[in-house]
Amino acid sequence: MKEKLEEALKKAIKKASRSPAPPKLAAAMDYAIFPGGARVRPQLSLAVSNACGLDNFDLSMASAVSVEMMHCASLVHDDLPAFDNAEVRRGKPTVHKAFDEPLAVLCGDSLIILAIQVLTANGLSAPERLGKLINVLTTSTGMPYGICSGQGWESEKTIDLSSYHKLKTASLFVAATKMGAISAGEDPEPWAELGQRIGEAFQVADDLKDFSDSQKSGKSNNRDRENERPNAVLKLGEQGAIKRLQDILAGAIASIPSCPGEVELIKIVRSQAERLTPVEPLQKTL
Amino acid sequence: MKEKLEEALKKAIKKASRSPAPPKLAAAMDYAIFPGGARVRPQLSLAVSNACGLDNFDLSMASAVSVEMMHCASLVHDDLPAFDNAEVRRGKPTVHKAFDEPLAVLCGDSLIILAIQVLTANGLSAPERLGKLINVLTTSTGMPYGICSGQGWESEKTIDLSSYHKLKTASLFVAATKMGAISAGEDPEPWAELGQRIGEAFQVADDLKDFSDSQKSGKSNNRDRENERPNAVLKLGEQGAIKRLQDILAGAIASIPSCPGEVELIKIVRSQAERLTPVEPLQKTL
Numbered sequence: 001m002k003e004k005l006e007e008a009l010k011k012a013i014k015k016a017s018r019s020p021a022p023p024k025l026a027a028a029m030d031y032a033i034f035p036g037g038a039r040v041r042p043q044l045s046l047a048v049s050n051a052c053g054l055d056n057f058d059l060s061m062a063s064a065v066s067v068e069m070m071h072c073a074s075l076v077h078d079d080l081p082a083f084d085n086a087e088v089r090r091g092k093p094t095v096h097k098a099f100d101e102p103l104a105v106l107c108g109d110s111l112i113i114l115a116i117q118v119l120t121a122n123g124l125s126a127p128e129r130l131g132k133l134i135n136v137l138t139t140s141t142g143m144p145y146g147i148c149s150g151q152g153w154e155s156e157k158t159i160d161l162s163s164y165h166k167l168k169t170a171s172l173f174v175a176a177t178k179m180g181a182i183s184a185g186e187d188p189e190p191w192a193e194l195g196q197r198i199g200e201a202f203q204v205a206d207d208l209k210d211f212s213d214s215q216k217s218g219k220s221n222n223r224d225r226e227n228e229r230p231n232a233v234l235k236l237g238e239q240g241a242i243k244r245l246q247d248i249l250a251g252a253i254a255s256i257p258s259c260p261g262e263v264e265l266i267k268i269v270r271s272q273a274e275r276l277t278p279v280e281p282l283q284k285t286l
Numbered sequence: 287m288k289e290k291l292e293e294a295l296k297k298a299i300k301k302a303s304r305s306p307a308p309p310k311l312a313a314a315m316d317y318a319i320f321p322g323g324a325r326v327r328p329q330l331s332l333a334v335s336n337a338c339g340l341d342n343f344d345l346s347m348a349s350a351v352s353v354e355m356m357h358c359a360s361l362v363h364d365d366l367p368a369f370d371n372a373e374v375r376r377g378k379p380t381v382h383k384a385f386d387e388p389l390a391v392l393c394g395d396s397l398i399i400l401a402i403q404v405l406t407a408n409g410l411s412a413p414e415r416l417g418k419l420i421n422v423l424t425t426s427t428g429m430p431y432g433i434c435s436g437q438g439w440e441s442e443k444t445i446d447l448s449s450y451h452k453l454k455t456a457s458l459f460v461a462a463t464k465m466g467a468i469s470a471g472e473d474p475e476p477w478a479e480l481g482q483r484i485g486e487a488f489q490v491a492d493d494l495k496d497f498s499d500s501q502k503s504g505k506s507n508n509r510d511r512e513n514e515r516p517n518a519v520l521k522l523g524e525q526g527a528i529k530r531l532q533d534i535l536a537g538a539i540a541s542i543p544s545c546p547g548e549v550e551l552i553k554i555v556r557s558q559a560e561r562l563t564p565v566e567p568l569q570k571t572l
Contacts, residue, residue, distance in 0.1 A: 020449055021430030025438030029429065077395065082387035101368035103441055105391065106434050109363065112398055113428030120421045127413035134420060135406045142399030143315065144307030148392050152311030155389055163306055 005042055008061045009033055009068065012118045016110065028099045028107040029114070032072050037090055040272060041176040042068040044198065047268045048180025048191055051261030055184055059129060062122035063179040066115040066137055071172055073111035074147050076104055083151075112141070132182045140175035147171060161235055169206075170199025190257040197252035198269065204245045205276035207232040211241075249273045291328055294347045295319055295354065298404045302396065314385045314393040315400070318358050323376055326558060327462040328354040330484065333554045334466025334477055337547030341470055342415075348408035349419055349465040352401040356427050357458055359397035362390055364437065398427070418468045426461035433457060447521055455492075456485025476543040483538035484555065490531045491562035493518040497527075535559045 013033055017026035042064035049060035079086040079094040081101065086094050096104035116134060123130030140146045150168025153159050177195035178188035211233040232241040252273075253266055299319055303312035328350035335346035365372040365380040367387065372380050382390035402420060409416030426432045436454025439445045463481035464474035497519040518527040538559075539552055 016429040018430050020453065021435055022438035022442050024441050025429065025434070077391055080391065082391060100441070103438070105363055105366065105368060106438050106441075108395070109398060110429045110434040110438075112395060113424050113432070113434065116402055116420060117424045117428055120417060120424060124417045124421070127417045130417050131406060131410045131413045134402060135410070138399050138403045138406060142403055143302040143311065143396045144304050146399070148311070148396040148399065149307055152308035152389070152392050152396075155310050155386070155392075156308050167306065 001046055002039065002043065004061065005039060005046065005064060005068075006036070008065050009036070012065055012069070012114060016114050016117075024099060025103055025106055025110065028095055028103045029110055031098060032076050032095050032107055032111060033069070035090070036068070036072075038275065039068060040202070041071055041172055043268070044173065044195070044272070045176040045180040045183075047261075047265050048177045048194075049184045051256075051259045051265045052181050052184035052186040053260060056126060056129075058122045059126055059133075060180065060183040062118050063133055063183040064176075066119045066133075067172060067176045067179060069111045069115035069118065070137065070141050070147070070175075073108045073115070074141075074151075074172075076111065077108040078151065080104055083154075129182055129185065132188070133179050136175050136178045136182065136188065140171040145171060161232070165200060165203045166196070169203040170196050173199030173202065193255040194252055194269075197248050197255060198272070201245055201248040201252060201273065201276060204232045204241055204248065207234075208238070208241055208245065211238060245276075249276075287332055288325065288329065290347065291325060291332065291350060291354075292322070294351050295322070298351055298355070298400060302400050302403075310385060311389055311392055311396065314381055314389045315396055317384060318362050318381050318393055318397060319355070321376070322354070322358075324561065325354060326488070327357055327458055329554070330459065330481070330558070331462040331466040331469075333547075333551050334463045334480075335470045337542075337545045337551045338467050338470035338472040339546060342412060344408045345412055345415060345419075346466065346469040348404050349423075349469040350462075352405045352419075352423055353458060353462045353465060355397045355401035355404065356423065356433070356461075359394045359401070360427075360433050360437075360458075362397065363394040366390055369437075369440075415468055415471065418474070419465050422461050422464045422468065422474065426457040431457060447518070451486060451489045452482070455489040456482050459485030459488065479541040480538055480555075483534050483541060484558070487531055487534040487538060487559065487562060490518045490527055490534065493520075494524070494527055494531065497524060531562075535562075 013030050016029060045064040045067055046060060049063070054060055075089060076095045078084055079089055080096055087097055088094065092098070094104070095107050099107070115137065119133055119137065120130065123133060138146070141148065143149050143152070145167065147168055150164055150166070150171070153164050153167065174192050174195035177191040181188040181191045210231070232244060236244060249269075253269055256262055256265055256269070259265075299316050302315060331350040331353055332346060335349070340346055361375060362381045364370055365375055366382055373383055374380065378384070380390070381393050385393070401423065405419055405423065406416065409419060424432070427434065429435050429438070431453065433454055436450055436452075436457070439450050439453065460478050460481035463477040467474040467477045496517070518530060522530060535555075539555055542548055542551055542555070545551075
C-alpha cells in the first residue's frame with residue numbers, strides 16, 4: 001500500500017506540474033513531498049479505509065494523499081524564517097533554503113490547494129462523500145479548529161498545552177481516521193478518538209525525541225524552549241511525558257471500533273507506536 | 287446585493303473566529319477582509335448567478351464569498367516582504383505591518399481554507415454543484431492553472447506577459463463567472479470568456495493606473511519595473527495599453543451569453559469598466 005501511496009502522490013505532483021506551471025515552483029512542490037517522512041497520516045487513513053471495507057479505492061487513496069499534502073504544506077510554512085527558521089527537514093535543506101522564500105510561501109499555498117484538487121478530482125463521482133471529506137479536511141486544517149488555529153496560538157501571550165497540541169497536531173490525525181471512514185462510506189465519528197489519541201501520542205513522542213537528542217548532543221537543540229512553545233517534557237519532565245505517551249497509546253488501541261479489519265489495524269497502530277518511541281524505557285513496555 | 291455580500295463575509299469571518307481561535311489571527315483575518323476594496327469579483331459572480339436565474343441564494347452567495355476570500359488571501363501573501371514588501375493596502379497598513387509576518391502567512395493560509403469551508407458548508411445540500419464549484423475555485427487558484435502558478439512565474443527568468451496575466455489575474459475572474467453559473471445550476475463554459483476578458487481588462491487598467499499615479503507624483507512608484515514584472519504600459523506604451531483595454535472590454539460585453547438577465551449584466555460590466563479606467567481619454571470613449 002505504501003508503494004501505491006507514493007505513486008498516487010507522484011501522479012498528483014506531476015499533474016500540478018503540467019504546462020503552464022512555472023518550473024521552479026513545480027520543482028519546489030516535488031521537493032516538499034519527496035522523499036517523504038514516515039507517511040504516518042496517509043497510512044493511518046488507508047488502514048481505517050481498509051478496516052471499513054474499502055469500496056472506492058481511488059477516493060480512499062485521494063483522501064490519504066490530501067492529508068499528506070496538507071501535512072507537507074504545513075511543514076513548508078512552519079519552516080519559514082518568520083516561524084521556525086529551520087534549515088534542515090528530513091535530512092535535506094528546507095524548501096526556502098533549497099529554493100527561496102517566495103517559492104516556499106507559494107509551495108505551501110499550492111499544496112494546500114492541491115490537496116483539495118486531488119480530493120475533488122476523485123470525488124466527483126461520489127459527491128455525497130466528497131462534501132463530507134472536504135468538510136473534515138478543511139475543518140482540521142483551517143480556523144478555528146485546525147492546524148492554522150494551533151499555529152496561530154504561538155502568537156498569543158498565554159497558551160494551553162493540551163488544546164494547542166489538539167489543534168496543531170492531533171487535528172490532522174483526526175482528519176486521517178475520519179476521512180478513511182468517510183471515503184469507504186462509513187460513519188466517521190467512531191473513528192475520531194483513534195486519530196485524536198495517535199495525534200497526541202505523536203506530539204509527546206516528538207517532544208521526547210527532541211529532549212533525547214539534546215541530551216545526546218550535550219547542547220540544547222530545543223527550539224520549543226527558545227521559541228517559548230509548549231512542550232510535554234518541559235512541562236511534565238521526561239518520566240511524566242513517557243507515562244503520558246503510554247496512557248495515550250493504550251487508549252488509542254482501546255478506542256478502535258469493532259470492525260472486520262480491527263486486528264490488522266491494531267497491529268498497524270502498535271507498529272507506529274513502536275516507531276514513535278525512541279526512548280529506551282518506553283520501548284520495553286509496549 | 288452588496289450589503290448582503292458584506293453580511294455574508296462578516297458571518298464567515300465570525301464563524302472562523304469562534305473559540306478556540308487565537309484572537310490575533312482571527313483579528314488579522316477580519317482586517318484582511320474589511321473594509322473591502324470594490325468587491326468586483328464577488329459582485330460579478332452574483333450578477334452571473336442572477337442572470338442565470340438564481341435558484342439557490344445561499345450557494346451563489348457562498349460562491350461569491352469564496353472567490354473574494356481567495357482574492358484577499360492572495361493579496362495578503364503578495365504583500366509579504368518576500369514578494370512585494372508592500373506597506374499599504376486599501377489605504378491602511380498591510381497585514382504583516384499591522385500584525386506581523388507569521389500572522390500574515392497564517393492569515394493567507396486560513397483564508398484559502400476558509401474559502402473552501404464556506405463553499406462546503408453551503409453546498410452539502412447540493413453535492414453535485416459543490417464538487418464542480420470546488421473544482422473551478424481550486425483550479426483557478428492553484429497549480430498549474432491558477433493564481434499560484436501566475437505568481438510562481440515571477441520567480442522565472444523569462445515570462446510571457448499574456449499567459450502570466452491569465453494565470454495571476456484573469457483566472458479568478460473566470461472562476462467568478464463560472465461559479466456564478468454553476469451555483470445557479472447552469473453550464474459554466476459559456477461564461478468563461480466574460481471572466482477571462484474582464485480579468486485581462488482589470489490587469490491592463492491596473493497597469494495604466496500605476497503609470498498615471500507615477501506621472502502625477504513625478505516619481506516612479508512602479509513596483510513592476512523595480513521587481514522586473516511584466517506590465518502592459520511598459521510593453522505597449524500608454525496609448526497602446528488604452529487601445530488594448532478598449533478592445534478587451536468590447537469583447538467582454540459581446541461575449542455575454544443570451545440569457546434573461548443579459549441587459550442587467552451588461553449594465554454591471556459597463557459600470558465596472560468605467561470604474562476601471564482612471565485615464566481621461568479612455569473614460570470619454572466608453
